[in-house]
Amino acid sequence: MRYWIALSLCFPLFAMELTLQSGKEDSRPYSILHLQDNIPFECRAHKNEFDDTKRIDCRFSPLSPKKFSPIENAYFKITGAATTKGYTVSIFPKKKMKLYPVAFNLSKSIQTYAADTAQAKQWTVLGYEYIPPLLDAPAPKSSAINFPVRIEKNIEPYVGGLDLKGNPIKITRAQDVTDYMQMKKAYDAKDYAQVLDLADYTLKHYPKTVFRSELMLHQVRAYHERGNHEKVVEIAKQFLRDYSSDQNVAEVLADTANAYGKLGQTADADYFYDRLFKEHGDSPFAAVGMIYKAKQVEFGGSPKRAMYYYQKALDTTQDVDVASQAAFRLAQMELSGGNTEKAAEYADKIIKANPKYLTKVRNDAINMSDMFVYRKDFKTGIRIAEALLNGADPKSAEHEVLLKNLGLRLAQGDRKSEALKRFNEYLKTYKYGDYVAEVRRAKDGLFFEEQESNATGQIKKYDELIQRYGNESVGRKALYKKAQVLFKQKKYKEVLELENELHRLDSEEFPKTNALITQSAIGLEQQYLKEGKCSDAMAIQKMYKTKLEARWDGLLFDCAVKTTQYAVAIKIAEPHLKxxxxxxxxxxxxxxxxxxxxxxxxxxxxxxxxxxxxxxxxxxxxxxxxxxxxxxxxxxxxxxxxxxxxxxxxxxxxxxNDFKDIERYTQMVSLGLRQKNEALLQTYARKVMTLQNRTKTYTQTPYIEFTLAQSLQNVEKDAEALQVLKTLNARKLNAEKRSRQQYLIGAVAQKLGRTAEARAAFNASIKADKNSAWGKLAKDALALL
Missing domain, CATH: 1.25.40 (Serine Threonine Protein Phosphatase 5, Tetratricopeptide repeat)
Structure with a gap:
């Protein structure tokens, strides 16, 4: 018996549609994944030695699709990732799966055959446990003939979508649906005027539309993008009243707070920031709000507070663009403050994680690159210039300027061969460009500076020979000699960059080539270990199977642990433990x-x-x-x-007496409290107080004083308890804790018969915080005196 349940989850990704369904055949469950696009795309199955499919990759051409979270069911795990060539959806099996192209539309085609195609507009992935369902026919033989089958009669009609009972789904399209969809398209196209027109019209003519919250949300977004802060506040307040539990509340709170800040109403802005951070601290828009808050306080003349919020946004967000925005502003502020090294760290984060962001702030990024070079940090300045060039359209006017800038940065950083490559690229691409004269001058002076080192001169000569003779005998020998010079200069990474070319050399003519590569790998790994670049060091070891001397085991062990290669770490440690x-x-x-x-x-x-x-x-x-x-x-x-x-x-x-152990002593106080061990509690409480007084750092106050005072009272040492409580007079406490302290002083003083002192303490408790529980207890105590 065969039946199936179509539980579809549709995920529109740019023009692509992904549908996940589940069913049963003879009590055997299975799952079907459909991937469909408007244009043909490629899906490829990767199999192991047992002919089992271990991964399927489907590649799409759009460069900037929307992101989606990984999808999972009992048979598949589906992930997506953007690359420079497009977008790839990867499917991983939890059990077994097979890939099939859907080459025919059976509601339109009358002819089918067994298609073996690399691209199709639709692909189907079947997930199952043991035997593939829906396929009762035996597998075709390799000698079988593949010919088309014509189906001219009894063609099944197309009925569209079905509900869970198998009945056609009927949807009556209303005008508000159409307007809503058009508004979303306008927003995606950044046509904010059209967004506002459609939203206003739909809300006016369809006041009870089910899309009301979405329409208001897009109004807030559009006015926010256009900088109309008054309208943002007006609509956002209504949205927050009507849809307080909506999933988009965090975004609206962030935009509202920002709008109030722009209007100069900082108190109102802080109220909404406070709501955003407390009520929606785990929302992606909390980090966005921190960016807005940082800009507000920075404009208000508080750069340190601004840096705090930028840093907090960077540390908490999962959105790479928000993180990039925070890191970029932090880099700018650190540069302004003269901290070039710290600024380089932030710039490096952007370059590694989201280099395309620099294109969005091109002018500021160019200025930042100039500043790094001016500060003699050529590496960072060059990396920014490279990221800008890589993100530019080769046909744009910006590309010419960025290519010229990168060449100049490389020349300033003494990376002459790279600079020469960029200068030649510029002169070839822009024969009549605006900067031809400047580039030619820079190129001419690149390798003819005075006081040139002998090694540099040698490499120059070898590069000229390699370029002139290529794979001929002289060129091959020049390549080998160049690698030797680089090795002597300990430029091991550059030697390894020549690895492919060196492997092409004849082993009889150049017998030490493999040793040169191996020793360079060892040298580079040692450099990485010294510099703490653990990922790079472990990658070198894995790639080249290097064996270092035992004196490197300590650093190698630490790197294995840092890179979570625990089996490697234990293997390194075992000989030393014996x-x-x-x-x-x-x-x-x-x-x-x-x-x-x-x-x-x-x-x-x-x-x-x-x-x-x-x-x-x-x-x-x-x-x-x-x-x-x-x-x-x-x-x-x-x-x-x-x-x-x-x-x-x-x-x-x-x-x-090491302050580093104050937390441990405090834990011992808590242990004494749990065990009702007054001696243990008092011993370590006094140690904590001694450490705090010595260092003038009161991280455990007032918990430790309150706990010690209560313990002393438990053993009837009320006078000592009173003195401990009085030490808090010199400490900064909030109103509630100050009220508690004064009440406790009053209670102990009353117990000791010091009525006047008790009355003064009770009054001080009420004055500190009359609405707290301690203030109210003090008021009751006064009534009994």
């Missing part, structure tokens, strides 16, 4: 303990740490005393009170 050298074993045990703690493997961290402690008893090494903190922290994470008590003493001995 070493006969006691100091070596100690050092590697500490590394393992730290790693296991960082991975959340607290029991294993305790095991490694205790082993190290035993070795330290035999041969102390103060540099490794950090293990006691790891042991304490692991015990705390496991809720092991006995371990906490044991190891906190070791921490105190190893790091006496």
């Amino acid at each position: 070493s006969k050298s006691l100091p070596e074993r100690q050092t590697w045990l500490l590394r393992m303990a730290k790693t296991q703690f960082g991975l959340g493997e607290y029991k294993q961290a305790l095991k490694a740490g205790n082993e190290l402690v035993k070795l330290l008893e035999a041969e102390p090494n103060p540099a490794l005393n950090e293990v006691y903190r790891i042991l304490y922290d692991a015990s705390q994470r496991l809720g092991n009170a006995e371990g906490m008590i044991r190891y906190i003493k070791s921490v105190e001995t190893a790091f006496p």
Whole structure:
């Protein structure tokens, strides 16, 4: 028996439509995925050695499609990613799947055949568990004849969409639907005047339309884009009243706050920012609001606060454009403040994650590139120039300027061969360009500077020979010699960039070529390890199977952990853990303990740490005393009170009066509170107070003082409790906590018979916060005095 349920999820992505359906055949469930576009596109199945499909990639030509979140069901996981050549939808099987092209429209074609095509307007992916459903016929033989089949009679009519009962779905198109769709198209086309006209007309003539919230939302968006802040406020307030639970409230709050800020009404703006951040802190528009807030306070003359909000937006957003906007402004502000290195970090984030953003702010980006070069940070200035050039249309007027600029930046950065390549590219592309004379002058002076080093002169000579003779004998020898010079200069990355060309050299004529490449890979990996570029170092090791000397194992281990290659890290550590050298074993045990703690493997961290402690008893090494903190922290994470008590003493001995341990002492206070161990509580509470007084840093106040005072009262040390509470007089507390402190002072003073002091404290509690619970208790206490 065969039946199926069409549970369709349609995801319109630019011109493409994706539909996911589920069904059953003889109690065997299956799933069908349809991908359809207006123009033919390619889908390709990647199979393993058992002929099972492990991935299907479908490529579309639009360059800037809308993003969509990964889609999953019991049979598929579907993801999308933009590339320079278009957009790729990838399907991964959770069980089994097969790919079929839909080459014919059976409601129109009367002829079909077994199509083997690379492109089609529609493709079908069948997901199943064991046996493919819907395919009762045996597989065709390789010797079978493929001929067309004509179906001229009994052609099934096309009935359109069906509901769950199999009945045709009837939709009566209303004018408000048409207007709404036209408005969305106008908004996508950035025709905001048309958006407003259609929205106003539809709301006026169809006041009860189901699209009212969407129409008002697009009004807010359009007025926001046009800078009409009064209208944004007017419509947004109505929207927030009528649709307080709408999914787009966060966006409207952000636009409303920004509009009030632009109007100079900062108090109203702050109210809506506060709502946005508190009520919708997990919304993507919270980060957008932080950008708006940053601009508001920056305009108000508070650059530090502005940088705080830009940084917070950068740290919290998942939207690459919002992150790029925040990072770019932070880079500008850091440059203005003279912090070139920090500015370069922000610029680097944009270049790596979203270089196209620089094209949106082209003029500012060009100025930023100029500033980096002026500050002698040629690398960052060049990377910005490269990103701008890569994002420019080769046929645009901007391309000529950006190509010329990149050549000049490369020349200024002493990257002469790259500069020469760009200058030649400019002169070839723009034979009659506006900057031909400037480029020719820069090119002529590129390799003829005074005091040129011998190595540079050699490479110049070899480059000329390579260009002139190519793959001829002289050219091949020049290539080999150039690689040798680069190796001597420790330019290992540049040697590896020549790897493909070097591999083409004859091994008998140039027998040391492979050794040159291998040694360059080792040298580059060592450079990356020294510089902390762990991802690059591990990639080199994986690609070239390098083997470094044991003295590099420490850095290599750290990089393996940072890049989550834990199996590699453990493999590196194992020989050292068995070493006969006691100091070596100690050092590697500490590394393992730290790693296991960082991975959340607290029991294993305790095991490694205790082993190290035993070795330290035999041969102390103060540099490794950090293990006691790891042991304490692991015990705390496991809720092991006995371990906490044991190891906190070791921490105190190893790091006496170290403020870094104040959190650990506070945890011991909490442990004493839970165990009702007044001695334990009081001991560590006093340690916390001592550390705070010594450093004038009161991170645990007033919790620690309130807790200690209560503990002292529990053991009838009321006078001491009163003195502890009075220490808070010199601390900055909010109104509620100040009210609590004064009430507690009054209560203890009353207990000690100091009526006048109690009355003064109760009055101070009421004055601090009469509406708090403590203020009300103080008022009641006064009535009893």
